[in-house]
Amino acid sequence: MVKSWDMAVERVQERLAAAPALRAVADEEGREFALWDLAACAEGELGELVDPAAIGPAEEARLRARLGESGREWPGGELYRRRYWLLGDSGPGGPGAAQGRPAGPVGTVAVDNWTRGAGQLAVSSLYLRPDARGRGLAAAALDRVYRAATAEGLFGYRLEADWAWPRAVRYYLRRGLWVRSWKHTIGLTRMPQLPPYRVREEQGRLVLLVADRPSGAPAGEVWTPLLAAGREGRWLRLDETAAYRQADGWVHDYARSTLALHLALAGRPLVRGPQWWAEAWRWSDGGEPEGLAHWIEQFERRRGAADRTSAPPGAALPGVLLPGVTPPGAVLPEIGLPAPAPAPRPGAVAP
Numbered sequence: 454m455v456k457s458w459d460m461a462v463e464r465v466q467e468r469l470a471a472a473p474a475l476r477a478v479a480d481e482e483g484r485e486f487a488l489w490d491l492a493a494c495a496e497g498e499l500g501e502l503v504d505p506a507a508i509g510p511a512e513e514a515r516l517r518a519r520l521g522e523s524g525r526e527w528p529g530g531e532l533y534r535r536r537y538w539l540l541g542d543s544g545p546g547g548p549g550a551a552q553g554r555p556a557g558p559v560g561t562v563a564v565d566n567w568t569r570g571a572g573q574l575a576v577s578s579l580y581l582r583p584d585a586r587g588r589g590l591a592a593a594a595l596d597r598v599y600r601a602a603t604a605e606g607l608f609g610y611r612l613e614a615d616w617a618w619p620r621a622v623r624y625y626l627r628r629g630l631w632v633r634s635w636k637h638t639i640g641l642t643r644m645p646q647l648p649p650y651r652v653r654e655e656q657g658r659l660v661l662l663v664a665d666r667p668s669g670a671p672a673g674e675v676w677t678p679l680l681a682a683g684r685e686g687r688w689l690r691l692d693e694t695a696a697y698r699q700a701d702g703w704v705h706d707y708a709r710s711t712l713a714l715h716l717a718l719a720g721r722p723l724v725r726g727p728q729w730w731a732e733a734w735r736w737s738d739g740g741e742p743e744g745l746a747h748w749i750e751q752f753e754r755r756r757g758a759a760d761r762t763s764a765p766p767g768a769a770l771p772g773v774l775l776p777g778v779t780p781p782g783a784v785l786p787e788i789g790l791p792a793p794a795p796a797p798r799p800g801a802v803a804p
Contacts, residue, residue: 458568461605465574466535468601469564474593476558478536486536487526489561491516493580494524497618502583534563534577541590559585562594564610570633573642574602574610592628599643609644616752623718626652631703632710634739635748639714646703651676652715658683659719661712663704679704680712682721682742689722689742706740713742717749 470477478486485505492505495516503516517524539560563578576598581591598610612630614622615638625641629649634640649664660681664674679697683690697708716723723746724730736744737751 458572458607461572461607462566462568462574464605465598465601465607466564466566468604469535469537469597472597472601474540474590475537475562475597476540478538482538486538486561488513489558489580490578491520491524491526493561493578494520497615497621498523505582532566534565536561536563536578539581539590539594541585541588560590560594562598564598568607569611571644572606572608573644574598574607576610576612579612591624595628595643603645608646609642611640611642613638613640615639616749619718622714626711626715626718631707632714632739633707635710635714635745636738640739642707644703647707648704649674650708650711652712655681659712659715659721661708661715663708679708682712682716684722687722689716689725691725691742709741710739710745713745716742717745 469475488508489505491508491513492503495501495503498520499516501516503512508516517526538558539562540557541559560581561578562576562580565575565577567575569575576595579591579594595610602609611633612625614625616622616635622639628643630641630643631647631650632639633642651662652659653662654660658681660678662676662678665677677696678694679700680694681692683692691709697705700708713723723742724733725743729741729743730746733741733743733747735741737747738744
């Protein structure tokens with residue numbers, strides 16, 4: 454039992470600072486880190502690929518003006534989080550060094566200085582330069598954070614992603630993160646209490662399965678289905694298994710939210726009928742899939758009508774069924790990005 458989360462977080466930060474693929478940002482590098490954050494935000498919100506090293510005063514002013522509040526530089530950012538350069542495989546002893554790849558930062562990661570929720574670290578920034586992607590560096594950075602957290606008795610980590618950046622959201626789901634909430638942003642988590650899971654399609658349904666190692670079973674994992682979601686007309690059908698009804702704790706709480714997000718990204722309906730939609734607001738923080746539909750509706754309204762009227766009424770676009778916004782059978786579009794996009798500010802993260 455950890456008596457002081459603050460002390461545990463400090464020890465985690467010491468572990469991260471000593472990791473060979475990370476380097477703590479020095480005081481004099483704060484402005485440089487802020488420009489990497491700006492490049493991340495420009496890609497995520499504007500769809501512009503920007504080289505952080507090439508951002509001069511005029512380009513910085515242009516980007517911050519376009520981004521508005523989200524492009525604001527956070528003064529004293531080092532007070533609430535510890536910032537690190539991600540050195541990738543060109544760091545000391547890395548395979549990239551032997552292959553002649555240039556040394557130096559290829560990305561950034563930041564971890565808050567206090568815990569959130571049930572004693573979890575908060576990853577508040579994650580970014581890789583485009584030329585450093587596809588080598589597993591973001592996954593390795595998240596794995597280091599997780600190992601450091603659990604080694605000090607913390608319950609893993611959590612991060613936030615924005616529905617408007619679906620490729621980033623998909624990335625975190627591929628990494629096996631569970632969905633814990635969707636208020637304002639999509640909250641995802643990795644905890645020791647949560648087993649690995651899979652979502653696969655079976656006979657037109659999406660099925661969420663969890664890994665189990667029952668007593669006496671052969672070596673390896675046994676995959677147990679918990680929930681199955683299909684379509685009845687234009688509505689959702691959500692079925693529970695006996696294993697789900699017997700589950701408790703975090704798995705029971707997060708399984709429905711996690712499957713709901715997979716459904717939304719697959720363009721499947723989230724609403725089981727008018728009576729469920731009438732009370733969707735009850736799950737606006739997390740839980741039942743109608744709550745996610747309600748949240749997406751609110752987000753899309755904030756984005757403005759222009760993004761929803763670019764296609765003919767009733768057109769079948771990739772997205773999620775929102776009966777309160779679209780005509781029957783119509784779905785809202787996703788917002789495509791040229792690459793997985795990070796958010797440099799607290800509360801929105803992407804690789």
